[in-house]
Amino acid sequence: MRSRRLVVSAAVVVAASVGFIPGLAQAAGPAAGPSAPVAKGVSAPAADLAKLGTADAKTFHSPKERSVRKTLPAAKGKASANVTAQGTETAAGNPELGLVLDAGATSAHGIELRAQVVSVQGATLMVTYDWGDGSTDVSDAYPGQEVSVKHTYAEVGEYKVKVTVKDSTNQVEVVNELPLSTLGADFTPYAPTRLLDTRDGTGAPRGMVQAYSSAKVKIAGNGKIPAGVTAVALNVTATNTSNPGHVTVFPGGTTRPTTSNVNFVAAQTVPNMVIVPVGKDGTVELYNGSWTPIDLIADVTGYFTRTAASGYTPMTPVRAVDTRSGLGAPQGQVGGRKSIGVQLGGWYVPSNATAVALNVTVTNPREAGHLTAYPSGQSAPNTSSLNFTARQTVANSVVVPVGPDGKVNIFNGAWAGTDVIVDVVGYYSPDSSGAFMSMAPVRRLDTRSWGNGPMFDGGYIWMSMAAPDKGITGVVLNTTVTNTKADGFLSVAPDPNTRDDYANGKDSWPATPTASTLNWTAGQTVPNLVQASTGGTGIVDFWNQSWDTADLIVDMFGYYDTK
Secondary structure (H helix, E strand, C coil): CCCCECCCCCCCCCCCCCCCCEEEECCCCCCCCCCCECCCCCCCCCCCHHHHHCCCCCEEEECHHHCEEEECHHHCCCHHHCECCCCCECCCCCCCCEEEEEEEECCCCEEEEEEEEECCCCCCEEEEEECCCCCEEEEEECCCCEEEEEEECCCCCEEEEEEEEEECCCCEEEEEEEEEECCCEEEEEEEEEEEEECCCCECCCCCCECCCCEEEEECCCCCCCCCCCCEEEEEEEEECCCCCEEEEEEECCCCCCCCCCEEECCCCCEEEEEEEECCCCCEEEEEECCCCCEEEEEEEEEEEECCCCEEEEEEEEEEEEECCCCECCCCCCECCCCEEEEECECCCECCCCCEEEEEEEEECCCCCEEEEEEECCCCCCCCCCEEECCCCCEEEEEEEECCCCCEEEEEECCCCCEEEEEEEEEEEECCCCEEEEEEEEEEEEECCCCCCCCECCCCEEEEECCCCCCCEEEEEEEEEEECCCCCEEEEEEECCCCHHHHHCCCCCCCCCCCCCCEEECCCCCEEEEEEEECCCCCEEEEEEEECCCEEEEEEEEEEEECC
């Protein structure tokens, strides 16, 4: 039995003056708790997460030629008095006065505007910024000076900024306008709908996706999804597999990343939730990383646009339903081809929540089948949220719209009963300010190669995800466990300790989470999407709730930014 705790940092990247530094901790077993700590660390350079998210941000420009000149009332009639000794009339007031405007995103809600004042006069000029959201700023400037001003919008969207420079000495002003948009995206729920099924030709030619090739799925303009969609929430399922492999989901028309979203073995049907940017061509691609063909299914449950809609609020995971004990639903298995209603609005999330992020687990199923999560007030759609076999315990992340009464329904698509567990990890609402910032997928951690070994049984890996004051409240990850030695499950939760606590040996053992993110049996490789809260410290913990070691892989796809 192990009797020490090890805290180690590794060279992995993250945010804003705080390194993305994982640490490894362990207890003497899942129920034993920590003993006397032993710690060591390896420091690593930090990268700015916000810069990663804004790396491909659009820039905006309005040249001097668009400046509109206006003579102020007090200056009218003065021009005729401006006569030189040679008897010729001069131009009225500061004729070269103008503005050059440039802007770019600094965060989900923030922009930086640079206004260059063009003028041949030497007087102090007053510059007024009308941000297009009802707020204004004023500053002084000198001829030829470039003034840089930052502004944060309460809501994502498109705005027209109007900048006015006033020359009081010559009683003239010019105005230049700059249309721009924020970079962050809000979420719009979408009734679960199947966009791709290669088995019957839905969304793509009928037929299996060949080895090492992709199926392209139209997102923008498909059904009621608008043309301006920036990212999409999909439940992706691999089925009819004949060999091990993986599926990678990425924006259409871009270079395929080295990350994965779904892992499978022969004869397995595996789903996983994916939040993925939409390519400039309006599509996403699903790549078959196996050496034999597979069938692919994709169901949409929502999308993101740069238009004010619903922001995201992450939560410390909380268990809302467990049919084994009667928590949140009648005690006893959900019958075959039956549904249960789960009251979330007004209980676990606000009554105006438009969608919820859940982790749904099936356990003790008596035969193979699937679960479908869908909003109350409608019939169960022909989509699936997770698939299972008899006696299997399996979980999947779900993003689902909330019905008018605040409920979500869970349908058991099998012909026999099963137990169902539902953990709430966050919600979308008009009052939530967390806007989604997509980024190129990056592998943040792979314990198979980081040099510190696998996750200890009963222990956790802590990761510094973001500086606490940067407004990054949640991260979108894909977690995968592999080389599993015993049955177990992974929990993901915010850490109450700070990075300084770990560095100075002042950290305390966090409470072991009771919610689960993914479940496995010995020998399995299992992935699942995680929308993890960064809590008040910017640190996220990954707990190995098993009696033996397991390797952990963490891929990052984006984050939620409130600033």
